[in-house]
Amino acid sequence: MSSEYLWYIPNQVRPGHRGDDTVEGHNSLETLTSHAKALEEHGWGGALIGTGWSRPDTFTVATALAAQTTTFKPLIAIRPGYWRPANFASAAATLDHLTKGRVLVNIVSGQDNLAAYGDSEGDQAQRYARTKEFIQIVRKLWTEEHVTYQGEHFQVTDSTVSPRTVVDGERRHPRLYFGGASEAAEKVAAAEADVQLFWGEPLDGIRERIERLRNLSDKLGREHAPLEFGLRITTLVRDTTEQAWADAEAKVQQMAESKGQSWRDFKRKTAVGQQRLLDLAERGEVLDDNLYTTPGKFGGGGAGTTWLVGSAEDVAKSLRKYEALGLSHFVLSDTPYLQEIERQGDQLLPLLRD
Numbered sequence: 001m002s003s004e005y006l007w008y009i010p011n012q013v014r015p016g017h018r019g020d021d022t023v024e025g026h027n028s029l030e031t032l033t034s035h036a037k038a039l040e041e042h043g044w045g046g047a048l049i050g051t052g053w054s055r056p057d058t059f060t061v062a063t064a065l066a067a068q069t070t071t072f073k074p075l076i077a078i079r080p081g082y083w084r085p086a087n088f089a090s091a092a093a094t095l096d097h098l099t100k101g102r103v104l105v106n107i108v109s110g111q112d113n114l115a116a117y118g119d120s121e122g123d124q125a126q127r128y129a130r131t132k133e134f135i136q137i138v139r140k141l142w143t144e145e146h147v148t149y150q151g152e153h154f155q156v157t158d159s160t161v162s163p164r165t166v167v168d169g170e171r172r173h174p175r176l177y178f179g180g181a182s183e184a185a186e187k188v189a190a191a192e193a194d195v196q197l198f199w200g201e202p203l204d205g206i207r208e209r210i211e212r213l214r215n216l217s218d219k220l221g222r223e224h225a226p227l228e229f230g231l232r233i234t235t236l237v238r239d240t241t242e243q244a245w246a247d248a249e250a251k252v253q254q255m256a257e258s259k260g261q262s263w264r265d266f267k268r269k270t271a272v273g274q275q276r277l278l279d280l281a282e283r284g285e286v287l288d289d290n291l292y293t294t295p296g297k298f299g300g301g302g303a304g305t306t307w308l309v310g311s312a313e314d315v316a317k318s319l320r321k322y323e324a325l326g327l328s329h330f331v332l333s334d335t336p337y338l339q340e341i342e343r344q345g346d347q348l349l350p351l352l353r354d
Helices: 029-041 058-067 085-098 124-143 183-192 203-220 241-258 272-283 294-298 312-325 337-347 349-353
Strands: 004-009 046-049 073-078 104-107 147-150 155-159 175-178 195-198 228-238 307-311 327-333
Touching (some): 046 058, 085 124, 312 349, 337 349
């Protein structure tokens, strides 16, 4: 199977996400469409669009961008609770039908301002138990008719989604991506997800997690195709290794001076996976060949906690090592977003596809 290369489109009310330099109209349809069209022109498969309360609605943004493009695949981040499973299954199937099979879905179970949209906060076990039911119902609604499901958190009776999702060879419905490093999250991924996304951990950590998830899939009696794996990470690419590291250190210096306020990475210490990334700095500033851990000390969160830094050749070499472990889905990004779509699409992607 050939690897998939996606980018990230910022879905923010305020400008300046992770140091992006677009201010005027930063979240306008024109600006976001320019990103999506640039992704098509420079060889990317599509882009992750993030989610969270007090941000532009992710599904609406994804639909608008899909209508303006022809090959762009939106990886739509959604939250159980914000959506009920049947509502989401219907909306996603409709968009999948209209776009001729371009929809991808990222299920997010992390904490959010749930009360603001009428949801309630449970403990970690409850959140992931609900997520498991959500995925099960959505998948059934996409692949079966007259679905009845009585769970602890969600129920449907004699439910059939119309129109249906696009079936193309082995593809029966939009691929379901999932993240999370806690024990509860890994059980959901091992049994129910299509793709487990990792953040930028060193190779040894990724290797250990893949082995654990594969063993867990067997133990839980996974009923679907084998779980696939992906990487969500910042890639700082320049013409030379020296220039890349000079720019990386300059960015971190700016983060330190602003105390990370411009990066918009909130609640970054609450999740198990996030804490794993922050703890990496204790092992050293640079791990493996070029995994830079220092950004996490000064405000970088999520995919911005660790960066792969170097020339296009350096970063491609590192990504191929992840690929050799079994990863086949890559969600990359750096800022300024539009500039880096073009630079990395032209310099990095050809090396990865050779």
